[in-house]
Amino acid sequence: MTSLKPVRGTRDIMNEECRGHRHVASVGRDIARRYGFTEIATPIFEFSEVFKRTLGEASDIVTKEMYAFEDRGGSEITLRPEGTAGIARAFISNGLTQNLPCKFFYEGPMFRYERPQKGRLRQFHQVGVEILGVPTPQADIEVIALGAQMLGELGVGDKTVLEINSLGDRESRAAYRDVLVAYFTGHRDALSEDSRARLERNPLRILDSKDKGDRELIAEAPDMSDYLNEGSRAFFDTVLDGLESLGVEMSVNPRLVRGLDYYCHTAFEFTTEVLGAQGAVIAGGRYDGLIEQMGGPSTPGVGWAAGIERLSMLLSEPPALPRPIAVIPVGEGAQGPAMGIAHTLRENGYVVDMGYSGNLAKRMKRADRMNACAAVILGDDELERNSATLRDLDSGEQSEIPLDDLTDRLSAFR
RNA sequence: GUGGCUGUAGCUCAGUUGGUUAGAGCGCCGGCUUGUGGAGCCGGAUGUCGUGGGUUCAAAUCCCAUCAGCCACCCCA
Numbered sequence: 001m002t003s004l005k006p007v008r009g010t011r012d013i014m015n016e017e018c019r020g021h022r023h024v025a026s027v028g029r030d031i032a033r034r035y036g037f038t039e040i041a042t043p044i045f046e047f048s049e050v051f052k053r054t055l056g057e058a059s060d061i062v063t064k065e066m067y068a069f070e071d072r073g074g075s076e077i078t079l080r081p082e083g084t085a086g087i088a089r090a091f092i093s094n095g096l097t098q099n100l101p102c103k104f105f106y107e108g109p110m111f112r113y114e115r116p117q118k119g120r121l122r123q124f125h126q127v128g129v130e131i132l133g134v135p136t137p138q139a140d141i142e143v144i145a146l147g148a149q150m151l152g153e154l155g156v157g158d159k160t161v162l163e164i165n166s167l168g169d170r171e172s173r174a175a176y177r178d179v180l181v182a183y184f185t186g187h188r189d190a191l192s193e194d195s196r197a198r199l200e201r202n203p204l205r206i207l208d209s210k211d212k213g214d215r216e217l218i219a220e221a222p223d224m225s226d227y228l229n230e231g232s233r234a235f236f237d238t239v240l241d242g243l244e245s246l247g248v249e250m251s252v253n254p255r256l257v258r259g260l261d262y263y264c265h266t267a268f269e270f271t272t273e274v275l276g277a278q279g280a281v282i283a284g285g286r287y288d289g290l291i292e293q294m295g296g297p298s299t300p301g302v303g304w305a306a307g308i309e310r311l312s313m314l315l316s317e318p319p320a321l322p323r324p325i326a327v328i329p330v331g332e333g334a335q336g337p338a339m340g341i342a343h344t345l346r347e348n349g350y351v352v353d354m355g356y357s358g359n360l361a362k363r364m365k366r367a368d369r370m371n372a373c374a375a376v377i378l379g380d381d382e383l384e385r386n387s388a389t390l391r392d393l394d395s396g397e398q399s400e401i402p403l404d405d406l407t408d409r410l411s412a413f414r
Numbered sequence: 415g416u417g418g419c420u421g422u423a424g425c426u427c428a429g430u431u432g433g434u435u436a437g438a439g440c441g442c443c444g445g446c447u448u449g450u451g452g453a454g455c456c457g458g459a460u461g462u463c464g465u466g467g468g469u470u471c472a473a474a475u476c477c478c479a480u481c482a483g484c485c486a487c488c489c490c491a
Contacts (some may be wrong), residue, residue, distance in 0.1 A: 060488080
């Protein structure tokens, strides 16, 4: 009995919801194509090592959120929790290191073993983009502009804001980390329990703690921007200037950090207020160390991932379905010819519905429920005259027309 | 992993201090209408009351456990 329910944190996506998801993915795909990205579909599972190496052994995703199992051959396998690691692996596996830059778009399901809540599922879907091999800020500007454009074309631009920060290069980040640890260690007793743990593990994360006491300390904490070295500062300024010149609105948030180890320089999120606690709809940044960390040649990268479920929750209306034309046979003798007409219309690109049973009244009712725009009624009378009755279901007007003219006459309803 | 709230028809929900055959609206099916939909009228079907246990003469109702959903923490898309 319980096995007839979907597994916790998974769901069946259908009808309007499915159309919403498709819409988000196809808008993303289309815009990415306009920016010169090509699509890549990597496997939805990889050797566990791929994620452990890239995400950082201590990250939450690796320590408690991976869907990991041993397969029949004894390999340690993990359902991908995010897209970048698999793409980095594919980039190395396929020898693309000789073919830079690479610009990838991807779309598909991701898996994390988490407690479900609003905007958070165990199987969820992302679209994402990655640029590999471009060390300069132009790539950061391009991917962020792409994200902003996608939100705009989805009609949710006014519900989201872009927050951006720089984590600096390795040197800057290490320097900042040291002063931050020193600062928070000085206030250790005032920190929340969670943040005391973060102090050991990932001190930058204290900066986005929601704890009230922590927030007071954070307000007084040293700013990342004061610890960026010259190169990192210039890099960040170029990104900000570039976005501004493209008209991308943003707000610099010095407390914005990243959970995953491989980020450096630019970190950004497009967030919304209307989704509850899970406000990030697009998140990403630069990850210059990732490919090397995986065992490939040192290759810079920058990209983002967007949550399809979260974005489609922001959509006001998924795009409408095309209205079908109902083909309605009356009487046994009309079945075959009606099937033929439906077939011809479908070959000509029309959306055609033909029910499987019922008299004329029932089929008309069904056509109405399906929001059909027209009905093609075919009975013995019409058959004798080699014609059909065409009824406009909005106006109620109908007329008999020769079968040979049907395809053309229906163009008014396309 | 932690905490709070909630599980009754396909959907939204009602169900009194435990008491007989568990209800409504919407939807669905059928009829009024055997060649005409949307409106109307008439009729109909549908529930392991999330699951398992317990208390009781009697449980949708009380108790325990469990599962799931929602919301928040954590973390993140």
